[in-house]
Amino acid sequence: MNDASAYTEFGYVCDVAYLPRQPALLETILMSQLPNGARTDDLLPVATFLTPTERLRVDAVGEGYYRTMHRENVDDLIQDIKTHQAFAVLVSVTCAGAHASRVASLVREFPRIPAVALLSELEAKTPHAVLALGRSGIRRLVDVRLPAGWRELRGALMADTGDNGQRSALGQLAIDLAGAPEDCWIFFETLFTCSPRVGNVRMLAKHLGVLPSTMMSRFFRADVPAPKRYLAMVRLVRAARLFENAGFSIANVATHMDYSSPQSFGRHIRTVLNVTAGEFRMLYDGAGMFDRFRQELILPYLSILETFHPLAALPGWIRDTHATREPTPASQKNPGTTLDTSI
Numbered sequence: 001m002n003d004a005s006a007y008t009e010f011g012y013v014c015d016v017a018y019l020p021r022q023p024a025l026l027e028t029i030l031m032s033q034l035p036n037g038a039r040t041d042d043l044l045p046v047a048t049f050l051t052p053t054e055r056l057r058v059d060a061v062g063e064g065y066y067r068t069m070h071r072e073n074v075d076d077l078i079q080d081i082k083t084h085q086a087f088a089v090l091v092s093v094t095c096a097g098a099h100a101s102r103v104a105s106l107v108r109e110f111p112r113i114p115a116v117a118l119l120s121e122l123e124a125k126t127p128h129a130v131l132a133l134g135r136s137g138i139r140r141l142v143d144v145r146l147p148a149g150w151r152e153l154r155g156a157l158m159a160d161t162g163d164n165g166q167r168s169a170l171g172q173l174a175i176d177l178a179g180a181p182e183d184c185w186i187f188f189e190t191l192f193t194c195s196p197r198v199g200n201v202r203m204l205a206k207h208l209g210v211l212p213s214t215m216m217s218r219f220f221r222a223d224v225p226a227p228k229r230y231l232a233m234v235r236l237v238r239a240a241r242l243f244e245n246a247g248f249s250i251a252n253v254a255t256h257m258d259y260s261s262p263q264s265f266g267r268h269i270r271t272v273l274n275v276t277a278g279e280f281r282m283l284y285d286g287a288g289m290f291d292r293f294r295q296e297l298i299l300p301y302l303s304i305l306e307t308f309h310p311l312a313a314l315p316g317w318i319r320d321t322h323a324t325r326e327p328t329p330a331s332q333k334n335p336g337t338t339l340d341t342s343i
Contacts, residue, residue, distance in 0.1 A: 043067040046157055047077045047086040049095050054120050058090065061150045066157055074102035081110055081245075082252045088114040088157055091138070094121060097129020100136045107137030109247030112165075116156055117141045165241045165286040166192050172290075176298055183311035187227075191234040197258045199235070201228050210311050222308050224301045232272050233293045239265075241286030250277045 044066045050058060055070050062068065069086065071077050074096065080086050089106065096103055096117070107115055115138045119130070122145070130141065142153045173188055190208060198204050204227065205212040219227055235257060242253045254265035266277040273280060284292070298305070 044087045045069055045080075046088045046090055047071060047080040048090045048092075049074060049077055050090065050092040050118065051094055051120070054092050054094075054118060057120075057144070057150065058118070058153070061154050062157065065154060074099050074106060078106055078109070078247065081106075081113055082248065083255070086113065088116065090116050090118055090157065091133070093117055093119045093126060093129045093133065093141075094123070097125065097132055100129075100132035103133060103138065104136035106247075110245040112241070112245050114157075115140070116153075118153065119143045120145060165237075165290075168287075169237065169290050172294070173298070176294065176302065177305060179306045181307070181309050181312075184305055184308050187310045188230075191230060192237075195258075196235075196238065196256060198231075199258060201226075201231065204231055208311055215310060218308075218310050222304055222310075224304055224308065225297055227310070230297055232268070233289075233297060236269065236272060236280070236284075237286060237289045237293055239269075240280070240284040240289035243281045244285050250281070 043064070045068075046062070046066045047069045048055065048058065049071055055068070059068055066087075068090075069080055071080060074091075077086075077089055077091075081089070091103060103115075106113075117130070117133050117138050117140065119126070119141060133141075140156060142156055143149050144153055170189060170192055173192075174185075177185055177188065187208065190204070194204070194207055198207055201216065202212045205215050208215070215227055219225070239253055239257055242248055242256055248256075250265065251262045254262045257265065259265040259268065262277070269275060269277050269280045275283065
């Protein structure tokens with residue numbers, strides 16, 4: 001299989017080897033390939049340190065799947081992680097091999113940010129560069145000298161950029177809430193998957209398509225904690241996950257979580273947990289904070305949540321009979337809400 005056929009396999013009609021000499025043509029092709037009118041701002045950001053030729057090819061393979069932020073050195077990658085919330089880092093063996101010590105600092109300070117090395121050409125110094133990057137802490141190398149390598153690269157970045165902590169949390173919740181109504185599951189799933197900018201009940205209700213007052217009233221009548229409490233705790237689960245990266249300061253995490261200032265973030269932590277931001281960082285990682293969320297807000301209310309409808313109001317005669325029905329097993333729910341596809 002040659003480069004041209006490999007490029008057609010990804011849905012394009014031009015020879016890959018021809019594209020680096022035709023940047024205007026490449027841009028036209030790429031913009032036409034965005035699926036269903038997707039915007040590049042909605043795609044997962046990946047910070048890169050690549051050669052000019054590698055940049056164009058990485059952009060081509062990943063168009064519609066991730067958004068690249070091309071940088072000139074490792075320090076710029078670190079700054080991108082801190083300020084733009086990059087979900088992964090992609091470095092060229094050709095470029096980064098001579099900067100292995102700075103790459104090691106990046107991997108050490110941000111262990112939760114996946115780092116992938118890209119091998120596109122073989123030179124006399126390449127074996128030494130690969131070994132240096134391996135010693136720096138990079139554990140994944142993708143060889144794109146053959147067409148299949150570009151497909152592997154896209155798969156690697158899309159697999160690694162997923163939030164493992166979020167998947168783990170949703171997986172456990174799917175078990176806890178296996179018999180809960182569909183709209184109850186949607187509420188909890190949304191807490192973990194919505195944008196960090198959703199910081200209050202009004203924004204959450206708008207995201208869910210329900211009036212804030214209506215949603216709060218349903219929680220009050222069901223005698224479960226207020227939606228504000230659930231949202232506040234999940235935001236701290238996310239913050240604890242970010243704090244697992246030693247390179248993130250309190251201000252960095254506050255920015256990523258869209259708080260107005262580090263002081264506002266600190267007040268939120270003190271209000272919910274009665275500790276300072278520094279103490280919160282020392283006391284909790286993502287898993288520990290999620291366990292507290294379950295112990296305080298899920299497990300004590302399971303019997304209620306199994307029949308709770310936070311988003312859809314049922315007629316009285318349905319409510320009367322619903323309480324006597326057996327909960328719907330997770331395996332019999334709509335396929336769109338099963339464990340695998342929900343996570």
